[in-house]
Amino acid sequence: MVRNGFKRQVEARMDHEAAQLEKQHVHDVYESTARYLSDLQGKAWPRVRQFLQDQEPGSLIADIGCGTGKYLKVNSQVYTLGCDYCGPLVEIARSRGCEVMVCDNLNLPFRDQGFDAIISIGVIHHFSTKQRRIRAIKEMARVLVPGGQLMIYVWAMEQKNRHFEKQDVLVPWNRALCSRLLSESSQPGRKKQCGHLERSHPYHPPCSMCSCSVCFKERRDSKRSHSVDYEPVRARTCCANISKEAGEENGFYHTLGKSFRSWFCSRSLDESSLRKQIERVRPLKNTEGWATSTISIQPSRHSSLDRDPQEPFSTREPSSDEDVFVESSQKHLEWLRAPATVKHLRGDHQGETGRNGGGDCLGSTHTPEECAAAGALGEGKPSAPRTLRRISTVDSTDSTPDDTIPVEGQQPDVLDSRAFMRYYHVFREGELCGLLRENVSELHILSSGNDHGNWCIIAEKKETCD
Amino acid sequence: MKLLTHNLLSSHVRGVGPRGFPLRLEATEVRVIPVEFNPDFVARMIPKVEWAALLEAADHLHLAEVPKGPTQGYEQDETFLRKMHHVLLEVEVVEGTLQCPESGRVFPITRGIPNMLLNEEETET
Numbered sequence: 001m002v003r004n005g006f007k008r009q010v011e012a013r014m015d016h017e018a019a020q021l022e023k024q025h026v027h028d029v030y031e032s033t034a035r036y037l038s039d040l041q042g043k044a045w046p047r048v049r050q051f052l053q054d055q056e057p058g059s060l061i062a063d064i065g066c067g068t069g070k071y072l073k074v075n076s077q078v079y080t081l082g083c084d085y086c087g088p089l090v091e092i093a094r095s096r097g098c099e100v101m102v103c104d105n106l107n108l109p110f111r112d113q114g115f116d117a118i119i120s121i122g123v124i125h126h127f128s129t130k131q132r133r134i135r136a137i138k139e140m141a142r143v144l145v146p147g148g149q150l151m152i153y154v155w156a157m158e159q160k161n162r163h164f165e166k167q168d169v170l171v172p173w174n175r176a177l178c179s180r181l182l183s184e185s186s187q188p189g190r191k192k193q194c195g196h197l198e199r200s201h202p203y204h205p206p207c208s209m210c211s212c213s214v215c216f217k218e219r220r221d222s223k224r225s226h227s228v229d230y231e232p233v234r235a236r237t238c239c240a241n242i243s244k245e246a247g248e249e250n251g252f253y254h255t256l257g258k259s260f261r262s263w264f265c266s267r268s269l270d271e272s273s274l275r276k277q278i279e280r281v282r283p284l285k286n287t288e289g290w291a292t293s294t295i296s297i298q299p300s301r302h303s304s305l306d307r308d309p310q311e312p313f314s315t316r317e318p319s320s321d322e323d324v325f326v327e328s329s330q331k332h333l334e335w336l337r338a339p340a341t342v343k344h345l346r347g348d349h350q351g352e353t354g355r356n357g358g359g360d361c362l363g364s365t366h367t368p369e370e371c372a373a374a375g376a377l378g379e380g381k382p383s384a385p386r387t388l389r390r391i392s393t394v395d396s397t398d399s400t401p402d403d404t405i406p407v408e409g410q411q412p413d414v415l416d417s418r419a420f421m422r423y424y425h426v427f428r429e430g431e432l433c434g435l436l437r438e439n440v441s442e443l444h445i446l447s448s449g450n451d452h453g454n455w456c457i458i459a460e461k462k463e464t465c466d
Numbered sequence: 467m468k469l470l471t472h473n474l475l476s477s478h479v480r481g482v483g484p485r486g487f488p489l490r491l492e493a494t495e496v497r498v499i500p501v502e503f504n505p506d507f508v509a510r511m512i513p514k515v516e517w518a519a520l521l522e523a524a525d526h527l528h529l530a531e532v533p534k535g536p537t538q539g540y541e542q543d544e545t546f547l548r549k550m551h552h553v554l555l556e557v558e559v560v561e562g563t564l565q566c567p568e569s570g571r572v573f574p575i576t577r578g579i580p581n582m583l584l585n586e587e588e589t590e591t
Contacts, residue, residue, distance in 0.1 A: 019586065058510020060474070077507060081471055087581070094579055099471055102581040107589050109573075109582035111476040111487045111516075 011131075018128045025170060025423035026126045027085055033420060034068075034088030047451050048121055049074050051151045051458065059116035064105050064140055065123030069093030072100070078116075083108070105136040110143040118143070118150045122454075124432075125154040125424045128168070133425070134439045141442045144461040150443065153454045157426040160453070167428065170421035427455050467562075467580050470554040472523050473516050475580065477566030477573075479588055485568040488519035491526045493562035493575070501555045508551045509541045515554070524553055 048071060055061060057077035066072060066082030067089050073080075073096075082100040084090045093100045103109050105123060118140050127133040140150055157164045432455050433448050443459040450456070477486030517535055524532040532553050533546055540546050562575040564582075573582050 016586070056510070058507050060470075060511075060514060077504070079470060079507075079511070081474065085583070087579075090579055091577070094577065099468055101467070101471070101579055102583055104583055104589075107478045107584060109476060109478045110474050111484070114474040114514075 014129065015131070018132055021128045021423060022126060022132075025421055029420045029422050030067075030086040031088050034086060034092060044070050044074060045121065045153065045451065045454075047456065048119060048151065048153065051117075051119065051149075052078070052080070055117050060114060061117045061119070062110070062115045062140075062143070064108070064118060064120050066090075066093060066098075066100060069096055069098040069100060071119060071121065072096075072098040106132060106139060108139045108143055112142055113145045113148075114143050116145055116148050118148070119152075120150065121153040122155065124152055125426060126422075128423060128425060130435070134435060137436065137440050137443070141440055141459075141461055146461050146463040148461045149446070150457075150459050150461070152432065152457045152459070153451070154427045154432055154456075155424055156450060156453050156455045157428050158450075164426050167426050169424050169426060171424060172421045429455065431455070432457050467559045467575050467578055468555055469520060469523055469527075469557055470511065470515075471580075472559075472564070473519055473554075475564065475582070477569065477571060478582070479566050479569040479571050479584065482566060482568040486566050488516065488522060488567070489564035489573070490567055491523045491559065491562065491564055493527055493559045495559075495561035496527055497558045497560050498552075498556050499558050501551070503548060503551050505544060505547045505551075508547045508554070511554060512536050512540060512550065520553070527557065527559070529553060529557065 052061065052071060052074045055075060055078050059078040061075075061078050061080040063069075063071050063080060063082045066084050067086075069082050069092070071080070072082045072093060080099070082090070082093050082098050083103045083105075084093075084100070085102065085104055087102050090100045090102050101109075105120075105127075120136075120140060124133050124136055127136055137150075137152070144150060157167055429450075433445055436443050436445055436457065436459055440459075442462055444462050446458045446460050448455070448457040472489065472491055475487075475489050476484075477489060479486060513536075521532060521534065531549055533549055537543055537546050558578055559575050560578050564573040564575065564580060565571070566573075571584075571588070573580055575581075
């Protein structure tokens with residue numbers, strides 16, 4: 001049927017776009033920064049360690065998304081194979097004597113039912129569409145023996161002391177920031193220093209391995225939220241590796257680096273909305289990269305930006321706390337009005353086509369000015385700058401980014417560093433369970449909960465009936 | 467890459483399915499890395515091994531003295547277990563290739579690390 005063929009094309013296009021997004025905001029970032037990670041290995045999450053230690057001796061275990069191999073030697077009585085998409089990370093794990101390989105979670109190169117247990121720690125949240133997240137989980141279920149267990153950790157949207165505005169976020173980190181914070185505070189008793197100061201290009205992924213004082217301070221102040229990656233540290237903007245010149249053929253990233261404290265209105269990259277977007281999108285001026293969704297970029301601190309005099313609001317003064325996430329009480333708004341070459345990531349409207357502001361440039365051919373003018377309503381009429389309220393939203397479609405800051409007017413990044421932005425789809429409470437229940441019937445959920453800002457699940461592969 | 471790992475690997479080239487197992491192993495550099503012998507561990511691994519695949523791989527590496535299958539009472543047979551320990555865990559392919567028996571697609575092993583990534587075209591569903 002014509003309709004089915006069209007539907008397939010749209011799906012294929014969406015999947016391709018999703019892959020592009022992940023390439024730029026997951027894979028390339030890890031790859032560029034891997035070399036700095038070995039020094040920043042944090043401790044393993046205790047509950048993950050426990051899960052591994054609970055496995056029967058002689059078990060075959062896969063760590064899908066093993067990174068530098070933090071979990072691969074937790075239990076010497078089992079055979080643990082580490083897999084990661086990122087070659088450099090895998091090399092690091094290898095250098096530590098681990099058995100590892102490079103592969104793709106979406107197409108696991110294993111025969112069916114080979115593993116007794118699998119862990120997926122801080123991985124699924126890097127997939128940018130629901131379909132891909134499901135596919136990743138189904139792949140892991142496929143290679144599990146019946147009765148085998150799967151543990152999944154993903155970053156939670158609900159964080160104790162901060163809020164993600166949206167579920168789909170780009171989290172940057174900033175080297176200069178981190179260095180400054182490190183020098184400002186010290187953590188007695190902390191064994192690991194992230195060594196930012198010594199490095200010329202220190203890099204720290206948000207939260208993870210960063211034994212960064214930023215993170216520590218956070219920790220002190222709150223039950224750390226999150227970090228799923230390697231360390232129980234909140235994802236925050238830590239050190240940025242500015243050397244990644246927007247080899248980014250992309251003006252987008254270049255600009256982003258400069259006006260780093262701004263963020264876009266975000267939307268979920270859900271299939272239905274994405275589909276609508278793709279069906280509507282006109283050819284891009286600059287076809288590189290992902291240009292069809294709007295994703296929230298969590299600001300780092302030092303939000304002050306040079307602003308146009310017309311801006312009705314003032315920027316927040318940098319606080320002493322690096323603040324990646326929106327404070328629920330804040331009312332300021334920083335909007336990035338990108339130049340024409342900027343890609344606007346667009347996302348899911350869920351039917352609320354008008355609602356999203358500046359960041360949501362519906363037509364890729366809109367200039368940023370047009371986008372800004374169109375305002376949140378996407379109705380094409382200019383609107384006066386409005387105050388963007390940074391409120392946490394439960395519904396990812398709620399946000400109404402109101403204002404934009406002209407990038408052209410920006411000073412070079414005050415922090416004089418670029419940021420690597422990593423993409424995350426942060427999960428709402430119940431979302432991961434729901435995802436398994438509705439889409440992965442071969443798995444039965446044994447337990448679920450929250451561990452330091454991560455939603456965790458342990459599921460079991462059902463016995464086959466034939 | 468150890469032979470126990472090889473035993474789990476299968477080609478995921480589109481359309482190949484179960485015919486992607488086992489991957490044909492060739493090696494240009496092989497190393498033997500001593501690993502502490504844990505008889506209980508090895509004994510538990512035995513039922514999980516796909517023997518034909520193991521024998522084929524061992525053959526391609528020209529390994530000698532590879533048991534053809536589990537012996538009666540293998541759990542207590544130390545000689546058997548030591549041989550299996552060696553084959554499964556101590557032989558490392560440092561440089562080599564893994565070839566899909568169905569599609570012919572070759573995956574490299576470099577510095578002991580197999581790279582199983584496919585291009586987008588190869589995996590499109």
